[in-house]
Amino acid sequence: MPMNIGSLPELAPAVNYASRSRAAKGTSWGPRQIPDCQWFYVVAGEATLQLGPDTYKIEPGECVFYGARSPHLLTIVRPTDYYSLHFSWQASAPEPVHPAYRIETLPAKALSLKAEQHRLDIPGHAEITIPHHFRMPGMEPLLDEIVKEYEHEHLGFSFQLRALLMELITLAVRQWTARDTAERIGKIGPALRAMRERPDRNWSVTELSGLCGYHPSYFTKLFNKEAGTNPKQFLVAERVKQAKQMLLRGESIQSISERLGYSSLHYFSSNFKKETGLTPSEFRQEPGTSSER
DNA sequence: AGGATCGCTATAAATCACCT
DNA sequence: AGGTGATTTATAGCGATCCT
Numbered sequence: 001m002p003m004n005i006g007s008l009p010e011l012a013p014a015v016n017y018a019s020r021s022r023a024a025k026g027t028s029w030g031p032r033q034i035p036d037c038q039w040f041y042v043v044a045g046e047a048t049l050q051l052g053p054d055t056y057k058i059e060p061g062e063c064v065f066y067g068a069r070s071p072h073l074l075t076i077v078r079p080t081d082y083y084s085l086h087f088s089w090q091a092s093a094p095e096p097v098h099p100a101y102r103i104e105t106l107p108a109k110a111l112s113l114k115a116e117q118h119r120l121d122i123p124g125h126a127e128i129t130i131p132h133h134f135r136m137p138g139m140e141p142l143l144d145e146i147v148k149e150y151e152h153e154h155l156g157f158s159f160q161l162r163a164l165l166m167e168l169i170t171l172a173v174r175q176w177t178a179r180d181t182a183e184r185i186g187k188i189g190p191a192l193r194a195m196r197e198r199p200d201r202n203w204s205v206t207e208l209s210g211l212c213g214y215h216p217s218y219f220t221k222l223f224n225k226e227a228g229t230n231p232k233q234f235l236v237a238e239r240v241k242q243a244k245q246m247l248l249r250g251e252s253i254q255s256i257s258e259r260l261g262y263s264s265l266h267y268f269s270s271n272f273k274k275e276t277g278l279t280p281s282e283f284r285q286e287p288g289t290s291s292e293r
Numbered sequence: 294a295g296g297a298t299c300g301c302t303a304t305a306a307a308t309c310a311c312c313t
Numbered sequence: 314a315g316g317t318g319a320t321t322t323a324t325a326g327c328g329a330t331c332c333t
Contacts, residue, residue, distance in 0.1 A: 205324065215298050220325065232306070232324080253314075269315060281314070 003067070005089045007121040013169060014091035015161040016099050018150040020083050020143070023076045030073035031111050035102035036088045037067045037118075039168075041139060045080025049073070051132055052115045061137035065130055070115035071106050083143040087165055089118075094162040096150065120173070128176055136175055142168055191223065191231065199239045200260050205231055236271050243272060244283065253280045 005011070016036050020043075031050075040049070041063040049056045049064045050073040057077075058064055066072055086099045118130040146164045149157045191208040194201075208231055209219030223231050239260045246256045257268035272280050 218297055218299095236306095273315095 003116055004119045004121070004127075007123060008169075008173060009123065011089055011166070011169070012091060012094075013087055013089055013162060013165045014094045014096065014158075015085065015087050015146060015150060015165050016096050017086035018083070018143075018147045018161075020081070020147050022079065022081050025076055025078055028073060028075040031071055031106045031108055032073075033069060033071050033104050033106060033110075034066075034086070034099055035068055036086050036097075036099050037065065039083075039085040039087065040064050040074065041083040041085070041136070041143060043081040043083065043140060045082070046077040047080050047082065048075050048077055049133070050075070050111055052111060052113050054115070054132070056133040058133070062133065062135050063139075064133050065118075066132060067116050067118055071110040071113050072115070073111060083140075083147065085143070085146065085168075094158040096158065096161070122173065122177070128173070131176060134172075134176065136172060139168070139171070142171070191219075192234070195231075195235050195238050199235065199242055203231070203235055240272055243268075243280065247280055247283055256280070 040047070040058065042058045042060050044060050046060075047058045049058060049066075051064070051066055052071060056064055064074075088097075091097075115132060119127055120130060121127050142164065146161065146168070149161050149164065191203075194208065195203055205220055208223075209215060220231060223234075243256050243260060246259070247253075251259075253269070260268065269280055272283070
């Protein structure tokens with residue numbers, strides 16, 4: 001049963017617990033389930049996670065992730081240095097709520113239950129499913145900062161913990177989507193690159209599908225699946241993205257519209273407004289053009 | 294079974310001419 | 314500069330069908 005945790009920029013995550021420690025061979029946690037989410041990162045050594053019916057081997061530089069209602073058993077295979085992070089995706093206040101007293105020990109048969117999938121919406125990208133096991137090397141410095149803030153409780157620590165957790169989540173999301181991008185290169189990559197490089201051209205689906213070697217209608221289906229939007233909208237978004245930069249550099253709206261391949265300035269404006277909620281001149285904050293009050 | 298293609302149609306996008 | 318509405322054009326989305 002997948003669970004949608006909402007849209008990335010609307011998350012207000014909170015760290016509930018953070019530690020770095022070392023565990024001896026044979027140490028294990030569970031079978032159990034936790035009230036929040038856990039991120040377990042191995043620095044050195046080796047651990048295994050049995051998550052429902054699936055088993056993952058966690059080596060240095062790798063992490064596992066799971067949420068509530070996900071029976072699991074975490075076992076240390078060799079002496080292991082690790083970071084353990086408990087957190088929630090949404091919390092009105094960033095103050096840590098230690099999960100300990102709500103951790104439930106479960107009978108071994110509970111491990112037949114499949115782990116809960118977490119889905120995250122990422123604006124401008126397809127919805128992603130948070131992987132349970134992934135590589136994310138080089139996270140020690142950031143995790144160290146999180147642990148320090150958590151332990152020292154200096155003034156403003158909970159606020160800072162939320163900021164650091166947001167950074168960690170952002171880096172993870174970029175890692176996960178980079179994999180998508182690589183996969184994409186083989187199928188719709190040529191079309192994505194073409195639109196980014198020449199947003200001024202009036203790309204038709206037929207042309208784009210030709211670049212990738214597919215039939216137009218099959219191509220749009222593929223495109224939607226992999227880019228999370230249709231080719232036209234992708235092109236419009238790309239044009240608006242570039243238009244914003246041009247606007248801030250002070251170019252005239254007329255010339256921006258032409259450079260981005262619009263034959264009608266009016267059509268450019270309506271595209272821009274649909275995408276950003278503002279007209280081009282409002283975006284540039286020109287005096288006397290604001291329609292808001 | 295599932296990846297790829299074809300053909301159709303409702304619908305959305307694009308354009309044009311004119312308006313504020 | 315930017316909006317509106319009518320008309321033209323492209324395509325998303327679907328099922329049927331063909332490959333392998």
